[in-house]
Amino acid sequence: MKRILLLSAATIISAALSAQTVANMNDLKPEKKAMAVSLKLTGELSTKGNSDYRQMRDLCFQTRTIDLSDANSTELPNNAFHSRHQLEHITLPKILKSIGTQAFFACDKLHDITIPASVEIIGAAAFSGCKSITELTIEGQPVIGEYAFARLSGLKTVKLNSKVPPKADVSSFYGIAPGSVRLIVPKGSEKAYMKATGWSRFYAEPKMGNEVSDPTLCLTPMPQVLNVQKGAKTLNVHTAWNIVVAHMDGEGTILNNEVEQAREMLSNRIGNIVNSRQRGLQLVLDIDSSLEDNEAYTLTVDAKGVNIKGKTPSGVFWGLMTLDQILRGSGNKECVDAIPQLTIKDTPRTHVRELMVDPARTFIPFNELKAFIPEMARYKLNALHLHLVDDQAWRIEIKKYPQLTEQASYRWGQDDIQMPYKGYYTQEQMRELVAYAAKYHIDIVPEIEMPGHEVAAISVFPELTCHQRRVPIRTTCGVSNELLCPGNEFTYEFLGNVFKELADIFPSKYIHLGGDEAGNPALDCWTDCPKCQALKKKIGITTTDRSENWKLQGYLFDRIIELLRDTYHKTPMFWYETDFKKIQPGCVTFAWRQGLTEKALDAAVENNARIMLCPGEHCYFDYPMAKDDMPEVNWGMPVTSLKATYSLDPSWGKGADFEKNNLFGVAGTLWSECITTPERIYYQAYPRAIALAEAGWTKNKPSYDNFLVRLKSTAKDMMRRGITFSMEY
Ligand code: ACM
Numbered sequence: 001m002k003r004i005l006l007l008s009a010a011t012i013i014s015a016a017l018s019a020q021t022v023a024n025m026n027d028l029k030p031e032k033k034a035m036a037v038s039l040k041l042t043g044e045l046s047t048k049g050n051s052d053y054r055q056m057r058d059l060c061f062q063t064r065t066i067d068l069s070d071a072n073s074t075e076l077p078n079n080a081f082h083s084r085h086q087l088e089h090i091t092l093p094k095i096l097k098s099i100g101t102q103a104f105f106a107c108d109k110l111h112d113i114t115i116p117a118s119v120e121i122i123g124a125a126a127f128s129g130c131k132s133i134t135e136l137t138i139e140g141q142p143v144i145g146e147y148a149f150a151r152l153s154g155l156k157t158v159k160l161n162s163k164v165p166p167k168a169d170v171s172s173f174y175g176i177a178p179g180s181v182r183l184i185v186p187k188g189s190e191k192a193y194m195k196a197t198g199w200s201r202f203y204a205e206p207k208m209g210n211e212v213s214d215p216t217l218c219l220t221p222m223p224q225v226l227n228v229q230k231g232a233k234t235l236n237v238h239t240a241w242n243i244v245v246a247h248m249d250g251e252g253t254i255l256n257n258e259v260e261q262a263r264e265m266l267s268n269r270i271g272n273i274v275n276s277r278q279r280g281l282q283l284v285l286d287i288d289s290s291l292e293d294n295e296a297y298t299l300t301v302d303a304k305g306v307n308i309k310g311k312t313p314s315g316v317f318w319g320l321m322t323l324d325q326i327l328r329g330s331g332n333k334e335c336v337d338a339i340p341q342l343t344i345k346d347t348p349r350t351h352v353r354e355l356m357v358d359p360a361r362t363f364i365p366f367n368e369l370k371a372f373i374p375e376m377a378r379y380k381l382n383a384l385h386l387h388l389v390d391d392q393a394w395r396i397e398i399k400k401y402p403q404l405t406e407q408a409s410y411r412w413g414q415d416d417i418q419m420p421y422k423g424y425y426t427q428e429q430m431r432e433l434v435a436y437a438a439k440y441h442i443d444i445v446p447e448i449e450m451p452g453h454e455v456a457a458i459s460v461f462p463e464l465t466c467h468q469r470r471v472p473i474r475t476t477c478g479v480s481n482e483l484l485c486p487g488n489e490f491t492y493e494f495l496g497n498v499f500k501e502l503a504d505i506f507p508s509k510y511i512h513l514g515g516d517e518a519g520n521p522a523l524d525c526w527t528d529c530p531k532c533q534a535l536k537k538k539i540g541i542t543t544t545d546r547s548e549n550w551k552l553q554g555y556l557f558d559r560i561i562e563l564l565r566d567t568y569h570k571t572p573m574f575w576y577e578t579d580f581k582k583i584q585p586g587c588v589t590f591a592w593r594q595g596l597t598e599k600a601l602d603a604a605v606e607n608n609a610r611i612m613l614c615p616g617e618h619c620y621f622d623y624p625m626a627k628d629d630m631p632e633v634n635w636g637m638p639v640t641s642l643k644a645t646y647s648l649d650p651s652w653g654k655g656a657d658f659e660k661n662n663l664f665g666v667a668g669t670l671w672s673e674c675i676t677t678p679e680r681i682y683y684q685a686y687p688r689a690i691a692l693a694e695a696g697w698t699k700n701k702p703s704y705d706n707f708l709v710r711l712k713s714t715a716k717d718m719m720r721r722g723i724t725f726s727m728e729y
């Protein structure tokens with residue numbers, strides 16, 4: 001029934017696609033915004049908060065043509081149309097002065113654009129990845145930022161009216177091969193363009209200058225010990241490389257994967273000159289069991305080449321990721337010309353450095369999810385936690401219950417955004433993800449929430465909740481009053497069947513069981529349920545009001561924990577909540593609530609439990625990184641600055657014993673109620689995830705200012721590769 005209604009809503013909307021002309025977005029009703037295929041705005045356009053621009057970007061999901069020619073707008077804000085994949089054509093305001101950073105990042109259907117004569121500045125990466133732009137016209141003389149028109153693979157013609165070449169960065173048109181694009185400039189100014197920075201690449205390869213890598217300026221996370229041998233001869237890397245495994249063990253080596261990774265990395269950086277048997281440099285990979293930590297490695301560069309030793313393959317792999325950054329250097333080009341002789345000894349501070357993604361709220365297409373893995377590995381992040389189900393959707397195929405994904409992986413809308421949110425992962429895809437991530441030494445940790453945040457399952461199986469209330473999946477953020485019913489045996493049968501399949505798909509030692517936001521005030525759901533009250537009596541809970549309902553949650557957890565431990569040998573994980581008055585021994589507790597970290601840590605120590613640090617004030621990457629940064633409209637999120645993330649102290653001032661006995665790791669969250677495209681997950685994640693990686697990896701991490709210096713090279717590298725990140729730091 002519900003499905004039919006949803007489909008007909010979609011049909012009505014597509015049947016009524018419309019052209020709209022208004023002064024401002026607030027003149028349009030929500031459904032008109034969702035229906036508009038073409039849009040003309042003529043008023044004074046706002047740029048902050050729920051601005052005209054934010055509404056065009058986030059609420060007009062079908063809009064293909066936008067005409068702002070008569071709009072009173074001098075500033076196109078940063079991220080104005082960030083990753084709006086549907087946008088095909090835009091006429092910019094005639095009086096526009098500035099185009100913000102990443103304003104059209106990855107608008108990959110956008111074609112033929114004219115930058116009006118009034119424009120004075122075009123921000124970094126403003127049109128990066130707009131690969132359908134064939135013709136670009138620049139009427140005036142704007143200052144053009146770094147990578148502003150990078151990766152425009154479809155570009156055929158650039159027309160300029162200015163006799164004096166606009167001031168451009170050498171990277172502004174990164175990716176344009178000489179002679180591949182017609183540059184049409186006013187008569188007599190060809191020579192000036194031929195010589196001008198940024199424009200000369202239309203005629204000849206830009207000269208980049210020789211670069212010797214400086215690891216003190218480019219490594220993130222910073223290794224524990226780094227000694228660069230100043231004065232020693234540097235190694236020219238553009239030569240033949242041979243990958244050698246020092247100790248073979250029978251049929252090959254336990255380093256097969258690392259050899260493969262090393263080959264790929266060197267080929268990407270240097271070209272196809274690997275294992276040519278020519279004289280050249282050696283990359284030696286080896287196991288050194290004398291190292292103390294499973295992830296520890298040493299890396300030396302001497303006159304013969306590079307030697308990486310790890311206690312285990314994962315240590316060797318992290319050594320390779322360090323070498324990759326050394327070869328990358330300043331990030332201005334694919335590979336430096338030479339590297340210095342040096343010694344690195346490195347070992348992590350914490351063993352779990354996690355990012356959590358939330359495909360439940362906004363589905364992340366499988367290939368995009370997979371692409372997240374190598375990016376994490378660059379910074380030695382080693383766990384990806386998948387929040388697979390919530391009130392808004394069920395995103396993992398369960399063969400026993402196909403109805404879950406058939407009926408609860410589609411919904412219309414999220415808060416003020418009217419658009420379809422759909423998709424789920426097959427088990428086959430999840431197995432592929434696990435195997436792929438393993439090559440990067442990244443653990444995939446699944447999460448199935450209980451007893452709250454389960455409305456998607458309840459919408460399919462009402463018997464999962466008290467009173468068998470049939471509730472629709474949620475289309476807003478916030479917390480539902482509907483919980484799983486701990487008094488009903490079907491709840492255990494259902495969860496048992498789900499975990500049976502999950503345990504078979506995900507080899508991780510860990511399964512996250514959620515446990516957050518089920519008690520305030522939602523535990524009332526259990527107060528007037530005869531099954532819950534009967535269970536209370538049976539297990540000796542004497543109160544009938546809500547005061548001891550949390551003990552029912554304890555009962556539910558105990559049964560599921562026992563199942564996961566005894567049958568599947570898994571360690572369960574939980575979000576810490578104070579209304580749930582105990583810490584499950586032997587499980588991992590996540591300290592997440594802003595302001596409650598101290599309490600969570602004390603409780604963990606008292607109960608001899610392990611704790612994951614992901615406190616909101618340091619680790620919630622779904623929050624904006626600065627005021628007015630994306631997501632400009634949200635449910636009242638505070639700011640989590642890059643500096644705040646970097647300053648995370650994994651020991652929380654509690655000393656070495658806490659760190660040794662209780663600290664499990666650090667995690668960054670990317671809840672996706674307000675993240676509408678896959679690119680925007682990267683935008684929220686980076687660069688904070690790099691700061692988190694260093695906080696979690698580096699013992700005695702350097703100052704924030706030092707981090708910012710090293711981040712420059714990573715930021716350049718990301719821009720060059722077309723990876724989006726927040727520039728608001
Ligand atoms: C959470 O952010 N609800 C764990």
Ligand code: ZN
Nearest residue numbers: 466485529532
């Ligand atoms: Zn109940």
